[in-house]
Amino acid sequence: MKFPNGYSYSKDHEWVKVVGDYAYIGISDFAQHSLGEIVFVDLPEVDTEFSAGDTFGAVESVKAASDLYMPIGGKVLEINEALSAEPGLLNTDSYENWIVKIEMTDRAEVDALLEPIQYEQFVNTGK
Amino acid sequence: MSKRTSLYEQHIAAGGKMVEYAGWELPVQYAGLAVEHEAVRTTAGIFDVSHMGEALVFGPESEEFLNYLLTNAVDKLEDNKVLYSLMCYPDGGVVDDLLVYRFVEREYFLVINAANIAKDLAWMTEQATGFAVQIVDVSSETSEIALQGPDAERLLQQWTKFDLNELKFFECAREVEIVGCKCLISRTGYTGEDGFEIYTANDYVAQIWQALIAAGAQPCGLGCRDTLRFEAGLPLYGYEISANISPLEAGLGMFVRLEKPDFVGKQALLAAKEQGLARKTVGFELLDKGIPRHGYEVQIEGKTIGTVTTGYLSPTLKKSIGLALIDSDYAKPDGEFAVLMRGKLLRAKIISRQFIKKNYKK
Numbered sequence: 001m002k003f004p005n006g007y008s009y010s011k012d013h014e015w016v017k018v019v020g021d022y023a024y025i026g027i028s029d030f031a032q033h034s035l036g037e038i039v040f041v042d043l044p045e046v047d048t049e050f051s052a053g054d055t056f057g058a059v060e061s062v063k064a065a066s067d068l069y070m071p072i073g074g075k076v077l078e079i080n081e082a083l084s085a086e087p088g089l090l091n092t093d094s095y096e097n098w099i100v101k102i103e104m105t106d107r108a109e110v111d112a113l114l115e116p117i118q119y120e121q122f123v124n125t126g127k
Numbered sequence: 128m129s130k131r132t133s134l135y136e137q138h139i140a141a142g143g144k145m146v147e148y149a150g151w152e153l154p155v156q157y158a159g160l161a162v163e164h165e166a167v168r169t170t171a172g173i174f175d176v177s178h179m180g181e182a183l184v185f186g187p188e189s190e191e192f193l194n195y196l197l198t199n200a201v202d203k204l205e206d207n208k209v210l211y212s213l214m215c216y217p218d219g220g221v222v223d224d225l226l227v228y229r230f231v232e233r234e235y236f237l238v239i240n241a242a243n244i245a246k247d248l249a250w251m252t253e254q255a256t257g258f259a260v261q262i263v264d265v266s267s268e269t270s271e272i273a274l275q276g277p278d279a280e281r282l283l284q285q286w287t288k289f290d291l292n293e294l295k296f297f298e299c300a301r302e303v304e305i306v307g308c309k310c311l312i313s314r315t316g317y318t319g320e321d322g323f324e325i326y327t328a329n330d331y332v333a334q335i336w337q338a339l340i341a342a343g344a345q346p347c348g349l350g351c352r353d354t355l356r357f358e359a360g361l362p363l364y365g366y367e368i369s370a371n372i373s374p375l376e377a378g379l380g381m382f383v384r385l386e387k388p389d390f391v392g393k394q395a396l397l398a399a400k401e402q403g404l405a406r407k408t409v410g411f412e413l414l415d416k417g418i419p420r421h422g423y424e425v426q427i428e429g430k431t432i433g434t435v436t437t438g439y440l441s442p443t444l445k446k447s448i449g450l451a452l453i454d455s456d457y458a459k460p461d462g463e464f465a466v467l468m469r470g471k472l473l474r475a476k477i478i479s480r481q482f483i484k485k486n487y488k489k
């Protein structure tokens with residue numbers, strides 16, 4: 001299980017990577033592993049605005065659908081269209097393959113997220 | 128605390144991902160749902176279905192009793208043959224669906240759903256009042272394996288002297304020795320493929336399981352058990368049929384013999400048929416991208432007309448398809464409706480419920 005540095009994690013198993021004024025959002029290695037073979041990614045529309053905790057889409061295996069929750073608030077600037085054609089990219093590398101790129105509502109929300117080591121502990125112990 | 132089958136150790140050793148199902152700890156998958164699904168469609172897979180319930184029904188009036196209790200024609204069932212039937216409430220709702228094995232005259236074996244064992248036994252016992260019949264629950268002493276797929280016969284034949292070619296679709300044989308263990312076998316299954324269901328004592332089942340894996344069968348979990356049965360258009364209790372969904376609404380009329388003199392639910396089902404069914408089950412294909420799931424609403428012009436009972440991105444067809452129970456007025460071939468997925472309306476078209484061609488050995 002990978003918990004790379006440079007990413008901030010939510011307890012819903014999404015990550016945020018801040019690059020300049022923007023942020024990329026994706027799912028953790030733990031999340032893709034738990035879901036198994038991902039066969040569909042339900043992406044939001046560009047320009048949609050979300051608050052932290054909102055459902056912004058879903059990732060689905062053959063067996064089940066799992067909602068995606070915004071770790072921080074923001075407006076969708078771009079969606080990763082490659083995931084429509086090839087949802088399995090999330091299984092290949094869930095950090096390289098982001099889901100949405102957003103303009104952050106409040107950059108300070110990132111500080112409330114978990115550091116890699118804290119997230120790893122959360123995954124292992126549930127605390 | 129959930130129960131474990133006699134194959135629990137085998138599942139763990141083979142890397143089975145265990146989940147809770149109907150009070151049992153069972154593998155949802157081993158190698159992966161898609162791989163296992165593919166194995167059953169192209170070679171052979173084995174399933175631990177020891178959670179299923181079994182009951183012996185015998186006695187002077189066992190035939191009359193079962194013919195009254197069940198919707199299908201038990202009175203026409205011959206020795207060593209198997210029958211699929213529904214068991215209904217007086218209002219036509221379904222208590223359970225089951226297989227009925229007739230061993231000899233006045234000696235039957237029923238296979239019922241795990242989640243319904245207690246309910247079914249109570250219902251059968253209540254309905255048996257006035258019949259000279261005995262009902263014995265043998266679920267806890269019976270293990271069951273399903274071997275399914277085009278290579279099933281070839282694999283099983285390696286471990287038995289019994290000529291499997293003699294056993295036709297929905298026939299059964301008792302005291303068949305597999306790796307020296309006595310089993311009841313039938314040419315039945317829940318995948319739409321040729322195959323066998325094997326019932327044996329708990330102490331024997333691990334040897335048979337290991338022998339079939341050694342012969343090349345892929346261990347399969349509950350995940351692909353559901354995708355396989357769904358593609359074959361086979362119902363699952365609690366989804367396509369339930370206390371609130373009659374067999375006629377589910378499109379299972381061929382297993383309901385309304386011409387029988389009497390059976391539990393007959394009057395209600397006959398009346399419903401004569402009045403015209405209010406709801407029908409249809410197959411559909413999504414025209415937009417998405418996966419239809421159990422419970423999603425079906426709409427036409429903003430009006431709810433039904434719900435999805437089961438849906439998947441079909442591993443065999445690579446298309447998003449589903450079964451939906453909808454208002455009969457809209458259940459027309461090539462009809463279109465919308466499926467509500469997380470607030471989005473996805474276009475869908477009605478297609479035949481026979482999603483794939485079944486591959487039975489008749």
